[in-house]
Amino acid sequence: MPTITIPIEDLVFVVATLVGGGLLLVTVLVDDILGGILESLHIGFDIGGVSLMPPLLAFVAMFGVGGLFATQVFDVHGGQAALVGVAFGGVGSGVAYGMFRALRRAEGTRPFSVADLVGREGSVSVAIPAGRLGTVYVRAEGQNHEIAATAAVDIGAGQPVRVTATAGANLVVEPISAQAG
Numbered sequence: 001m002p003t004i005t006i007p008i009e010d011l012v013f014v015v016a017t018l019v020g021g022g023l024l025l026v027t028v029l030v031d032d033i034l035g036g037i038l039e040s041l042h043i044g045f046d047i048g049g050v051s052l053m054p055p056l057l058a059f060v061a062m063f064g065v066g067g068l069f070a071t072q073v074f075d076v077h078g079g080q081a082a083l084v085g086v087a088f089g090g091v092g093s094g095v096a097y098g099m100f101r102a103l104r105r106a107e108g109t110r111p112f113s114v115a116d117l118v119g120r121e122g123s124v125s126v127a128i129p130a131g132r133l134g135t136v137y138v139r140a141e142g143q144n145h146e147i148a149a150t151a152a153v154d155i156g157a158g159q160p161v162r163v164t165a166t167a168g169a170n171l172v173v174e175p176i177s178a179q180a181g
Contacts, residue, residue, distance in 0.1 A: 007071070013065075
C-alpha cells in the first residue's frame, strides 16, 4: 500500500489556516471572547478602537492560505513559501482591521437614561401636585421627551423646572425660580 507523505511545511500552513480561521470565526460570531477576557483582566490591546485579536487571527489564517498557495500553485518551498504566506497574512490582517474598524464606527452610542437628565432644565406639561406625579418636557438627544415627574411643591403647567434627581423611571424636579432665591 502506498504511503502518502505530506511535507511538514504544508502541514504547518494547513494548521495555521484551520486554527486562525476557526478562531477568527469564533471571534466574529461570539464578539471577541478572548479580547473581552483580556479586557476584564485590564490587559487592553487595541489599535484605533479595534481589538488586536481579529487582525492577528486573520494574519495567522491568511499566512496559512498564502503558504499553501505558494507550495501548491507556485511550487516554491521553505522560506519563499513563508514570505508569500507573510504577504497574504499582511493583506488579510489589513482587511480584517478595516472591516472591524468599520463595524466599530457603525455602532451606536449608548442611549440616554433618566439619570442623564439630572441637572437639565425643562418645563411642566401636566401640573405636578406636591408629592404626586405630573409630567415634564425635557430636551435630550435632540428631542423633547415627556417624562413623569414629582416635586416637593405644587408646580403649575408651563413653569420652568430643573431636574434634581430620579425616582425609579420618574424625575424629581424643582421650580427654577425657587433656586434663584
